[in-house]
């Protein structure tokens with residue numbers, strides 16, 4: 001059997017991937033937040049042994065891909081995936097029918113506060129909550145969560161990148177003046193702390209809410225704010241035309257506003273996606289270039305009420321690499337052999 005013989009629409013919707021090897025495919029398994037229960041993990045192993053070639057690829061977006069599956073076994077693999085899909089609580093149209101969509105990408109998360117001492121929030125729980133809210137959906141959206149401004153999850157390469165922030169709380173009575181916090185804020189972060197009359201002063205304009213001072217204070221004079229805050233960066237991407245890093249949009253945003261914004265983006269895509277674009281995978285950033293950022297904002301901010309502490313970037317500018325502007329690139333490049341001695 002070839003991909004031409006099978007229902008390619010269903011094949012793609014079920015999150016199977018085309019393979020270079022004739023007659024074969026790979027099954028993609030979602031792991032929102034990069035987490036999977038051991039029962040599901042065992043099922044991935046079982047499928048790879050029985051229907052694949054005994055290997056599993058870990059994808060760049062923290063999912064699994066089981067290569068070497070015969071096209072004839074797609075229905076059997078869908079059946080075998082049922083436990084994994086059910087364990088994730090995915091809404092399915094068809095029992096034993098496999099994944100109901102492939103478009104929206106696996107939601108990525110760094111270890112976050114459950115594991116990492118620098119984590120400002122539970123990244124995996126937030127990633128899984130968002131996955132439940134947006135999946136199944138065919139639109140190609142990339143979302144990633146990272147626990148602090150260190151950005152181990154590389155969220156700036158995503159359409160929505162969420163970074164944890166905390167507002168450090170200072171208790172002068174507990175402070176012994178060792179200046180560890182000042183030293184580490186300078187060394188590991190942005191240098192927002194100084195000593196004034198024996199007291200530690202935080203420059204609130206400079207502070208990025210990374211929490212480094214809290215981690216290095218030996219007396220717990222610095223503690224995390226009860227509220228969790230987030231920096232939201234928008235429309236980063238890789239790609240062959242214009243790869244670029246996501247730009248800051250919100251600082252000190254709240255959980256509920258972020259969830260609404262992400263859910264809202266699907267209505268914008270329903271309205272403006274170029275249906276004729278190859279496999280309808282037109283990147284949101286290119287759509288925003290067509291419609292204008294204001295129109296994008298109108299959609300994603302619908303019903304969103306940002307908290308009093310939240311700061312919004314008025315204008316966003318994405319630069320990045322322009323592979324499609326070769327003349328400009330050529331002017332500044334030369335062959336190694338052309339170097340002057």
Ligand code: SF4
Nearest residue numbers: 110116119147148152
């Ligand atoms: S981004 Fe922060 S919380 Fe996440 S793993 Fe890196 S240091 Fe830890």
Ligand code: SF4
Nearest residue numbers: 185207208210211213
């Ligand atoms: S949260 Fe980060 S940036 Fe702010 S004062 Fe502490 S170490 Fe410095």
Ligand code: SF4
Nearest residue numbers: 175176178179181217
């Ligand atoms: S690290 Fe803690 S105890 Fe030391 S100066 Fe800073 S706040 Fe005070």
